Amino acid sequence: MKPDVLLINPMLPAIDQALRDAYTVHNYYEQADKSGFIDETGSRIRGVVTGGASGIDGALMRRLPALEVIAVNGIGTDAVDLEQARARGIHVSTTPGVLTDDVADLALALLLAACRGICQSDRYVRDGKWGKSALPLARRFSGMRVGIVGMGRVGRAIATRAAAFGCPISYTDLRAIPDVPYTFIADLHALARDSDALVLAASADDAEGIIDASVLNALGPQGYLINVARGRLVNERDLAEALEAGRIAGAGLDVFADEPNVPSGLIDERVVLQPHRGSATVQTRTDMGNIVLASLADAFAGRRPTTSVTT
8 A cells, every 4th residue: 555645745746646646646726625634644654745835733743643755845944843753763854965056046146136136137128117217327246245154055055156357255154164174253243344245155954133223234224134044043034124215225035924924014125025936947846856856765664754854
């Protein structure tokens, strides 16, 4: 008999088909009466496939007594009840490494778009304003001082890309990292003061609101904030107020504290917005899906998934 798997979010068609070939898959995201659906199927569910933003909360986990593995199609685990998973011996696996290039690419795209006014210029042309009114001059990106919060895989990939544009790179992390050729600045406020663009790339699952009014003031009226890490790293009210007051120049955001809800104060001409699409390419989502498949197969065979963070 095939193991029963609860699918929280849709997957790519090829990965979805592979899941259905190997398992009895239940599409949780299609259920109108989710609680009633779990009443009927919960006792049989041995695996859960979910996204980093969706996760699975403790209440739902408690209704799945046979659960053995939670395969997260992403790298974030802050939406998963890890304490309960560890207590019950449930594997929680992620898909590290394969997202790095796409997330770094998007960070640079957000920064370029924010500095050069790409979105505003696109609307200007589409709205037939070209030749009828003037656009403000943009900000040169090449040579900007880029400060990176978190020099892990993604942070390093962002640094490599920005350095190719002649940007001096500095960073902060828990400690200086010996094998990177960039300037370490221990204090976040000092990093912001010394940067034209502050890019958030830290996983920092336990951090919240570290980018607040004081950091934004240090970044200053010519500075840009880019977030491809965690939405809750930013105090969004402080960011909206800084934008309104002109205390920073702009921002590029792929993540938010309460997705998919974006505060109205961030719907601003100077902010480039993305709906959490850092890994949203066919190539990377396929690689992620294959790791999910491998994690399920390992767990059901009694092996520890390679990317498990709990066992």
